[in-house]
Amino acid sequence: WGAKAKTDDLEQRYPNLLSSILERQQLSCLKSTTIATITMETISNTTTGSEEILDLASLMKASRTLSQDISLEGAIANLMQVVMENAGAETLVLMLFQDRVLMVTAFATENRISQVEAIPVETSHLIPLSIINQVKHNKKPLVIYNTSNETAYAGDTYIQKHQPQSVLCLPLLDRGQMIGILYLENNQVAGAFTSKRVEILNLLCSQAATSLENALLYQQAQQALADLQQTQLQLVQKEKMATLGDLMAGVAHEINNPLGFMGGNVSIIKDYLADVFAIIEYYQQELPHPSPEFTDKIEELELEFLREDLPKTIASMETGIKRIGEISNSLRIFTRTDTETKSGLDLHNGLDSTLLILKYRLKANENRPGIETVKNYGDLPKVQCYPGQLNQVFMNILANAIDALDEVSEGKNYADIEANNNRITISTKLSTEKNMAVVEIVDNGPGMSEKVRSKIFEQGFTTKGVGKGTGLGLSISRYIVEEKHGGKITLMSAEGKGTEFAIFLPLT
Structure with missing residues (x-):
């Protein structure tokens, strides 16, 4: 040496x-x-x-x-x-x-x-x-x-x-x-x-x-820390869904009871009004030449208008009652308490329930026209899953898409937005191997930079302002899809070209 x-x-x-x-x-x-x-x-x-x-x-x-x-x-x-x-x-x-x-x-x-x-x-x-x-x-x-x-x-x-x-x-x-x-x-x-x-x-x-x-x-x-963080996510998610489920169960109960009475009473009122109008018509036939006082009273009541408008009013009430019922049912489906074992879920029902809950955010406001939703649903069997958890995934992704479209609309002319309307497209299909259900959620929003895209699933990462986001939604979503269901969630996005999330779920 x-x-x-x-x-x-x-x-x-x-x-x-x-x-x-x-x-x-x-x-x-x-x-x-x-x-x-x-x-x-x-x-x-x-x-x-x-x-x-x-x-x-x-x-x-x-x-x-x-x-x-x-x-x-x-x-x-x-x-x-x-x-x-x-x-x-x-x-x-x-x-x-x-x-x-x-x-x-x-x-x-x-x-x-x-x-x-x-x-x-x-x-x-x-x-x-x-x-x-x-x-x-x-x-x-x-x-x-x-x-x-x-x-x-x-x-x-x-x-x-x-x-x-x-x-x-x-x-x-x-x-x-x-x-x-x-x-x-x-x-x-x-x-x-x-x-x-x-x-x-x-x-x-x-x-x-x-x-x-x-x-x-x-x-x-490092793995123990990651497991601890994942456990924390699970506990947050579980507590959140349990609290929301209890709240919605109580709300649904309080809504459904009077709603049942309202629905039944409206049906009875329709029958009563039909009888009343039938009697009025009978009287008009029996008294073809009523007195001037009676004629004045008929005109004062605007009988013909009532005859035409009351059925429309009752139909509107029925629509409202049905709408409240749908919302209550959607809340029940969305917050469905998961059991220890998986159960069959029609993914389309879960998606529709989530869209119904988010409908108020999809409507037009002073800053932008309404967000268009396009549904391209394929023929899917029921998926064995934890329904409440998957509905939370749909909610997180759709809510983020709405946030992105709201953001891109800021400062734009209303007419310009209408010319290229904000849009969310939801597609479902079977995978090529026919062993997975695929849900694709695409928006035509601002898209993401490569830096944001690389961190989007990290716990605590958010692009939203203080108080507007926790940075947990997509991290929880990936955990639910990949760890709890053995599936996969992918992301494709580029700045100015929108964003696409694809969720792959095993059928069994």
Whole structure:
């Protein structure tokens, strides 16, 4: 490694510091063997030659690299880089335990480092399973100097196929607990993994194990925080819907009772009026020439107008009663209390109920004409779902669309808006595979920038002013669709080109 005079000087001046850093490996087998199991012991003699002195600068550099990233992906990438730089290996495979199952996590060659989708070691083609199992069992490093001279693993399918020259397999131990395994091989040179290289790698692996464990703990903490936030969302949503459901149930009860009386009484009044007008007509036939006083009274009452207008008035009352009933029913459907199990829902009923509740916001106001709603409903079967939750998703998306259209209308001329009317289009269909219901909600509003689009589903993110939005609606919506129903919600939007949400829901 060079600089022998300097290292000798450092040995003499700081023997206590050097002995605490350096560790020495002792081979447990004879020199003539081609396979070694390595154990570690503290170096007590610091006056050995330069062959046993590690390059401290390189070691410190590697140590800093291993410690510089707390994320799991970063820690893995740093470990792979450091090992490839110091091992003399052509191929490197990292395996980590996930839920007590050893998984292949990363793969590296001289030219490339890749973090792969984790798969169990038993199904991987990147490693000799017999060697991995031995290290997994005894938690000790294993060196094979020349596989062609070693028969113990000759039956391994990987060894037979790839015939590596040199093999090194190292456990990653953190406080005695195995968290993973490193597998290295060199296909060009026998004895590539010298005792000195193994010594360096053991030192690095000791720190790498700590760094990986810290990264895993950090990842778990991040996941726990995300789970806590998601639980908070669920509780907010559940409490919100429960409170709204109780309120609407009470309102519906208080409305429906008098509404029933009104509907029944209007029907009776229609019959009574029909009888009254029939009697009046009979009298007119029996008295074709009434007295002037009677004629004046008839004119004063505007009998002909009453005969024409009263049925219209009663019909209007019936329409109003029916409308109140529909609103009450829509509130009941919208706030439907979800049970522990899913139930069938006609998505069109849920959408119509939501539109009815939002009708007051769709109407024209002093700033803009009414928002046009276009419904392109396909032929859908009932979807097994939690109806109240899905109705909340529809409400969140439609309310946001109305907000966007209100925003884009501000400052515009009324006539200009009428020329390109604000519009919300709702389409439903089956997916191509016929196993999902698809609901598409499209508006011709202002659209979103790429920055907004990338954050729109984040909890707490909102583009609305203070007091106008909580930033929870779309985050809750995605959770309901994807986590509670196993579906998917997608977004397409560009500035000035409107927004489209697509909701994919499994039919069962």
